[in-house]
Amino acid sequence: MISSPNIERSLMENAKRDHLRTFAGRVGFPDSEILIGLLDMMISDREAEWIAHLPGTPHDLAERLGQDEAEIAQGLADLYDRGLVLIEESPEGPRYITTENPGWLMDLILFDRRYVERYGEAFLDRWREFYNRELVHTYEHPDPEARPWRVIPIAEKVEDSRSVLPFEQVAALVRQAERISVQQCPCRVRERACDNPLETCFAFDRVAEYHIRRGVGRELTVDEALDILKRCEELGLVHTTENTDRPTVICNCCPCCCVFLRAITVHGKQAVMEESRFQAVVDQEDCIACGTCEERCHFGAIKRFEGPAQVNAALCMGCGLCASACPVGAITLVEVRDPSFIPKQQWSLLDEISPQGD
Numbered sequence: 001m002i003s004s005p006n007i008e009r010s011l012m013e014n015a016k017r018d019h020l021r022t023f024a025g026r027v028g029f030p031d032s033e034i035l036i037g038l039l040d041m042m043i044s045d046r047e048a049e050w051i052a053h054l055p056g057t058p059h060d061l062a063e064r065l066g067q068d069e070a071e072i073a074q075g076l077a078d079l080y081d082r083g084l085v086l087i088e089e090s091p092e093g094p095r096y097i098t099t100e101n102p103g104w105l106m107d108l109i110l111f112d113r114r115y116v117e118r119y120g121e122a123f124l125d126r127w128r129e130f131y132n133r134e135l136v137h138t139y140e141h142p143d144p145e146a147r148p149w150r151v152i153p154i155a156e157k158v159e160d161s162r163s164v165l166p167f168e169q170v171a172a173l174v175r176q177a178e179r180i181s182v183q184q185c186p187c188r189v190r191e192r193a194c195d196n197p198l199e200t201c202f203a204f205d206r207v208a209e210y211h212i213r214r215g216v217g218r219e220l221t222v223d224e225a226l227d228i229l230k231r232c233e234e235l236g237l238v239h240t241t242e243n244t245d246r247p248t249v250i251c252n253c254c255p256c257c258c259v260f261l262r263a264i265t266v267h268g269k270q271a272v273m274e275e276s277r278f279q280a281v282v283d284q285e286d287c288i289a290c291g292t293c294e295e296r297c298h299f300g301a302i303k304r305f306e307g308p309a310q311v312n313a314a315l316c317m318g319c320g321l322c323a324s325a326c327p328v329g330a331i332t333l334v335e336v337r338d339p340s341f342i343p344k345q346q347w348s349l350l351d352e353i354s355p356q357g358d
Contacts (some may be wrong), residue, residue, distance in 0.1 A: 016045045019052035027102035034130040055097040075133050083108030110186030111216040127190045139263045140271045145343045149260050150274035152239035156319030159332040171237050174225045181208035181217030200252040207248045238319045243274050255298040267288035276318035277341050278333035284308045286330035293322035
């Protein structure tokens with residue numbers, strides 16, 4: 001016969017699991033044992049109940065659950081600091097919500113070093129398993145405008161500099177920002193597949209404020225940000241951002257770890273992110289067939305066939321890393337798509353981040 005404490009504990013465990021399944025379902029993975037297990041590690045029984053009853057203000061949840069409003073307010077604020085819930089503005093005060101984007105949930109958690117300090121490498125192993133076994137298979141989008149991410153070209157290597165728009169230049173994005181933060185790359189934290197630097201993810205203005213407020217972002221000056229971006233380019237990292245004309249972040253991506261580039265180079269999923277509006281072109285007379293560009297390209301888009309390098313237009317993402325490394329300047333980027341190729345802002349991280357009031 002099962003004792004009453006055991007029955008009560010079993011009921012509590014079942015209730016928590018139902019709440020966690022609700023949370024996992026909001027990001028599209030209600031049956032993922034990996035994700036539910038990860039959430040179980042991070043979230044208490046009471047917190048799981050609160051999250052399952054979002055969206056709402058602390059007052060809303062207090063009325064729904066018959067619990068103390070002050071306790072709920074404090075608990076939701078803590079969940080916000082841990083990246084598990086977000087805030088949207090409302091006349092009634094902070095209204096807490098959960099993201100519907102599984103990749104964004106993963107990033108919000110892995111930006112925070114405290115999780116690894118508390119749970120160790122096994123925590124990262126589980127996130128790596130979740131991405132490579134489940135999440136990556138949701139990343140292909142037949143509709144180009146539905147692809148959330150795009151490549152930013154190295155503007156200095158574009159043949160006609162007048163064709164480069166401000167939101168296609170990392171330097172311009174940095175200089176126009178009022179606040180800049182840099183975070184550790186959640187992809188490299190998760191995969192641990194290379195020794196590239198971790199502090200390579202940039203955010204601007206309100207998104208930067210969110211990261212700084214959480215304590216996961218370090219504020220930078222313009223010059224500091226430009227120095228890091230230059231170093232990223234030298235290391236062969238690809239500048240990427242949101243697929244919109246008003247981006248709020250810049251990532252500097254490697255093919256072995258980045259959720260998008262790894263999807264392409266390791267998992268063979270091509271319709272994952274958008275290329276830039278530009279494409280590499282090799283001057284056949286100037287090329288010395290040294291092979292530097294071939295080694296530099298992450299996408300297998302440039303090859304030598306017993307002579308000067310040739311570009312496969314179908315594979316070129318227009319990042320410009322080949323051009324920036326060419327020792328004789330034989331490679332340039334040329335415009336092959338008009339400005340309408342980049343969608344007007346439809347979705348942005350700003351849609352999901354609203355900083356808490358001081």
